[in-house]
Amino acid sequence: MDTTGTFWMPPANSTIASEVDALFYFILYASIIIFALVVGLSAYFAIKYKRRDGVEAINSKGLDHNVKLEIFWTVVPLILVMIVFVWGFQTYMKINVVPKDAYEIKVTGQKWFWSFDYPEGGNSVNEIVVPVNKPIKLLMDSKDVVHSFFVPEFRVKMDVLPNRYSITWFEATQVGEYNLFCTEFCGKGHSEMVGKVKVVSEEEFEKWSEDLAFSGEGMTLKDFGAKLYVSKACVTCHKIDGTNSTGPPWNNLFGKEEHLSDGTSVIVDENYIRESILNPMAKITAGYQAVMPTFQGILKDKQIDALIAYIKSLQEDKSLIQDESSQEDESLKNE
Amino acid sequence: MNKMPETHYLNATKGIKSWLTTVDHKRIGILYLFSIMFFFFIGGMFAILLRLELLTPSELYIDSDTYNQFFTLHGAIMIFLFIIPAIPAILGNFVLPIMIGAKDVAFPRLNLASWYIYMFGSMFAVFSLVSGGVDTGWTFYTPYSTTTSTSVISMTLGAFILGFSSIFTGLNFIVTVHKLRSPGMTWFKMPLFAWGMYATALIQVLATPILGITLLLLIIERTVGIGIFDPAMGGDPVLYQHFFWFYSHPAVYIMILPGMAIISELITAHSHKKIFGYTAIAYSSLGIAFASFIVWGHHMFTSGQSELAAMIFSFLTFFVAIPSGIKVFNWIATLYKGSIAWTTPMLYTLAFLFLFSIGGLTGIFLGALSVDIHLHDTYFIVAHFHYVMVGGTVIAFLGGLHHWWPKMWGRMYNETQAKIACGLIFVGFNMTFFTQFIMGAKGMPRRYHLYDDVYRPFHAFSTYGSWVMAIGFFLMAYYLFRSLYVGKPAGDNPWGALTHEWSITSPPPEHNFESIPITEHGPYDYDKVVAKSTFTEK
Numbered sequence: 001m002d003t004t005g006t007f008w009m010p011p012a013n014s015t016i017a018s019e020v021d022a023l024f025y026f027i028l029y030a031s032i033i034i035f036a037l038v039v040g041l042s043a044y045f046a047i048k049y050k051r052r053d054g055v056e057a058i059n060s061k062g063l064d065h066n067v068k069l070e071i072f073w074t075v076v077p078l079i080l081v082m083i084v085f086v087w088g089f090q091t092y093m094k095i096n097v098v099p100k101d102a103y104e105i106k107v108t109g110q111k112w113f114w115s116f117d118y119p120e121g122g123n124s125v126n127e128i129v130v131p132v133n134k135p136i137k138l139l140m141d142s143k144d145v146v147h148s149f150f151v152p153e154f155r156v157k158m159d160v161l162p163n164r165y166s167i168t169w170f171e172a173t174q175v176g177e178y179n180l181f182c183t184e185f186c187g188k189g190h191s192e193m194v195g196k197v198k199v200v201s202e203e204e205f206e207k208w209s210e211d212l213a214f215s216g217e218g219m220t221l222k223d224f225g226a227k228l229y230v231s232k233a234c235v236t237c238h239k240i241d242g243t244n245s246t247g248p249p250w251n252n253l254f255g256k257e258e259h260l261s262d263g264t265s266v267i268v269d270e271n272y273i274r275e276s277i278l279n280p281m282a283k284i285t286a287g288y289q290a291v292m293p294t295f296q297g298i299l300k301d302k303q304i305d306a307l308i309a310y311i312k313s314l315q316e317d318k319s320l321i322q323d324e325s326s327q328e329d330e331s332l333k334n335e
Numbered sequence: 336m337n338k339m340p341e342t343h344y345l346n347a348t349k350g351i352k353s354w355l356t357t358v359d360h361k362r363i364g365i366l367y368l369f370s371i372m373f374f375f376f377i378g379g380m381f382a383i384l385l386r387l388e389l390l391t392p393s394e395l396y397i398d399s400d401t402y403n404q405f406f407t408l409h410g411a412i413m414i415f416l417f418i419i420p421a422i423p424a425i426l427g428n429f430v431l432p433i434m435i436g437a438k439d440v441a442f443p444r445l446n447l448a449s450w451y452i453y454m455f456g457s458m459f460a461v462f463s464l465v466s467g468g469v470d471t472g473w474t475f476y477t478p479y480s481t482t483t484s485t486s487v488i489s490m491t492l493g494a495f496i497l498g499f500s501s502i503f504t505g506l507n508f509i510v511t512v513h514k515l516r517s518p519g520m521t522w523f524k525m526p527l528f529a530w531g532m533y534a535t536a537l538i539q540v541l542a543t544p545i546l547g548i549t550l551l552l553l554i555i556e557r558t559v560g561i562g563i564f565d566p567a568m569g570g571d572p573v574l575y576q577h578f579f580w581f582y583s584h585p586a587v588y589i590m591i592l593p594g595m596a597i598i599s600e601l602i603t604a605h606s607h608k609k610i611f612g613y614t615a616i617a618y619s620s621l622g623i624a625f626a627s628f629i630v631w632g633h634h635m636f637t638s639g640q641s642e643l644a645a646m647i648f649s650f651l652t653f654f655v656a657i658p659s660g661i662k663v664f665n666w667i668a669t670l671y672k673g674s675i676a677w678t679t680p681m682l683y684t685l686a687f688l689f690l691f692s693i694g695g696l697t698g699i700f701l702g703a704l705s706v707d708i709h710l711h712d713t714y715f716i717v718a719h720f721h722y723v724m725v726g727g728t729v730i731a732f733l734g735g736l737h738h739w740w741p742k743m744w745g746r747m748y749n750e751t752q753a754k755i756a757c758g759l760i761f762v763g764f765n766m767t768f769f770t771q772f773i774m775g776a777k778g779m780p781r782r783y784h785l786y787d788d789v790y791r792p793f794h795a796f797s798t799y800g801s802w803v804m805a806i807g808f809f810l811m812a813y814y815l816f817r818s819l820y821v822g823k824p825a826g827d828n829p830w831g832a833l834t835h836e837w838s839i840t841s842p843p844p845e846h847n848f849e850s851i852p853i854t855e856h857g858p859y860d861y862d863k864v865v866a867k868s869t870f871t872e873k
Contacts, residue, residue, distance in 0.1 A: 088703030152778025
């Protein structure tokens, strides 16, 4: 696996990456030659013809233009850039034309996370898992503003728009985990809209597809919730150490009286949390912006139950929690 | 020892009122100088604050919302309040009429009006700064800009108003160049600075209205709720991008053409060499102005525009590279066998050749479709346009400022300090921005408050560079202000240059010339005319 990349480029881990890099380095070396000429000559002239007393500039005829020279330095760069143009366009078409047998994943961007829907059903948030050596087609759109899907190690980037689908594709050549950045500015959480591309072997991918429908069997609700807290990207906006982020922190939240932006207040209970997840605009906590997206269709009932259980477990004042099952959870853990 | 002339434009009339109602192009240039430099300082402070925050990958001292406002304000102030007006409004106003042998611009009152409009527009920008900031980036991309709760309206309204200031200046210069050239000054005896200003003015007049209308549509969408760009109301966000870049790409040339125009003057005046390829440089300015209108789509290679459109825009983009290349080669050929004085303006000229070449060559990477897909919206872009805009335009502007400073004030700055400052800015700039090419190619996205730890060393080095640059700028502010009081009188022609402005006193008389001068020789006929330098350090 290429883990270091070159001096300039990140590791090349998709089928088109090395083609992009080849052109990059062609331009780089051509540029270095031209740059060395420009700067070398300027410096040489500046030193050689530095002003000296009694020595005038030489302005003899022919030093103010030279048709042959001018044609030369027009035509040679023109040829060079035309090579670059054709080369760049050819690879660009490969980046844009999706192979027929590609495996299609639906990508949704929204403030400030990515979600992925797989053809077999099931979805994941902020982590897209794909098989190695198989072309993956991405059908993308946004639920709010413009985002952009960028995986440096695959050299692939495409804007994600709110009013139409955009399409791109890649074929990973190495098993591993890669950063997925949002590269179109989308507000407060823009720099935290970072996902992972997890490239796995064909067998592992099949196993993962089966697990996708996983609903926490064999785990306590609370632990399943803790897992979802990270995997469904709640963590981006809700902290559990009491710090304010884009949204209210979750620790010591359950049972608390929350003041809302419309002046009323509400006790945080199971139904309030459920409503906040599915219809976040209904009640806005005072002091926060109304920016949370709905998770309708992303989270299943069981998963919402798990998140509620997790939020309860973060309440240190147990007298605020009536639900006995979650307290049992807590005592189990303490043992 | 030179003496200052007894009366000149600075002391011809006195009092605040005489300045605020002046129609003298030179005084208006000075008004612009102080107001634009004030905003350069504000924009620069935001840059320093941004770089400080980026010293570490996690939050250092400001949260994401504040960070987003800082980079927006840095960009918007630097673009709309500093770099677009800087050269035409300060140096163009001051020098252009004298250069072509005119007593003033064609419409002196319109000229003053453009300054008041600039100040008026800048108030809106200041208002959005103090009323909660703006967090859209200077590009105001929809639908983010139509939905965010920050002061987008006052900032865009400010940019809309500033557009008129820009149009008025452009209009004035076009008419001035057409109608007020002195007898004997044919089009091809015009200094190349005038050619550059003329080409710039054409773009200002033709392109700025498009920005005005686009921003107005944005304001209408936000206030009245007519859906033009926001898909929630049936609009199209990509349409906004087309409109925006249809202005903002030509605007890039509103920024760089004046810089190129200055370099043509400096390189000849400080080497006493006739310019190489006068006609090629003059025509390439017009060629760039024209081509700048048909390449806007290269900002949108990843926006989902059709492959055909992308191909055409990429093809056309490479053609813009050629005239810029021609200019650089011509300037270098000009140095050949010259008598090169190592003055501060010449140092800036050499710095320009170095930095602008990097800025231009890295543009080739971005014009190439496949490579741009990878580099788009990363720090590579940030570095590229800073190399062009700062390494090109700002360095040329500073060179021009040091070149015409003794003409403006009649006094010379301390050359040793000026050279140190130039060196600091050059080194600091490369430290700050060259590292950004590398981290950008490695995938660091732009406009990120928090970032992956692998980019940390690059960001840290870049921040150290910004401090070196800042020291250079503060040193410059110090010696320039000081020169106003203790600078040695420079004499009429400290550089021994041939254009008209050096034939009158420094500072110039109120009406420039006692009688309209006759242009008898070309601006760079160093083979025919010898002008003695009126200033020596010792």
